[in-house]
Amino acid sequence: MVRFKNRYITVEIVCPFVSEDKPLHLKPKIFHDTLLSKIQLLHGDFGVAAVTNGFLTKYCNENTRIAIIRSRHGPHRFVTSSLPFITKIGKLDVKLNTLHVGATLKHSFKFIEKHQRAYLDSMWSKLKTDEERQKLEAAVLDYTKTDVAINIENIA
Template sequence: MVRFKNRYITVEIVCPTVSEKTPLQLKPGIFHSTVLHKVQQIHGDFGVAAIKSGFLTKYCNESTRIAIIRVRHGPHRFVTSSLPFVKTIGKLNVRLNTLHVGATLKHTFKFIQKFQRAYLDARWVKLKTPEERQQLEQAVLDFTKTDVKINIENIT
């Protein structure tokens, strides 16, 4: 039996036209098709055929603007080289920053937790009431928008 290795690419979606306080109206399917279309434009049919079998958007948080893409090891280079060229997703003007490329989903979620904790610390200074802080913390640390059945408490 052959074991397929995957890579998990953590992407930050930067949208200068939408305020950081409002969540993006971004669905994983639209994000997925946009990245696939950009790989088609840059690498052609060969690039699409190479990534198609293991390509999946695992996680997309509209509040923190973080997404995780799963792709097979090897062809993941087609995706990582195409991400900086994505300029629009749907009707949004965006810029995609690759934050992390990991071998396991567990380590990718650990990285996201550290990244989002730093994000929370930077944003808490601007909030005035404890209720606003609690709402922001729930939105940032919400990993339930993923189709992965993983227990976050067991990660740390």
């Protein structure tokens, strides 16, 4: 039996035209398809064929603008080399920053938790009531924002 190694790429989505206090309306399916089309453009059919097996968008948070992409070890280099060249996702002008590349999803979530705690500390000073703070904390620390439909499509 062969064990397949994966890499989890944590990406920050920077959108200069949408203010940081508003959620970024971005579907994981659009993000996934945009990334595959950019890999096709840069690395051709070989890059897409290498990346497609095991390629998933595992997590996408609209509030903190962070996404996790799963890719196989080896072809993950095609993904990470294509990320800086993405300037548009759907109708949004964006810039993607690679924050972390990890071997396990657990370590990626640990990194995201540290990153999002820093984000919460900076945003709490702008909020006035405790209710607003609790809503923001619940939205930021929600790790269930994943589109299960595209993940099921790609697993089969």
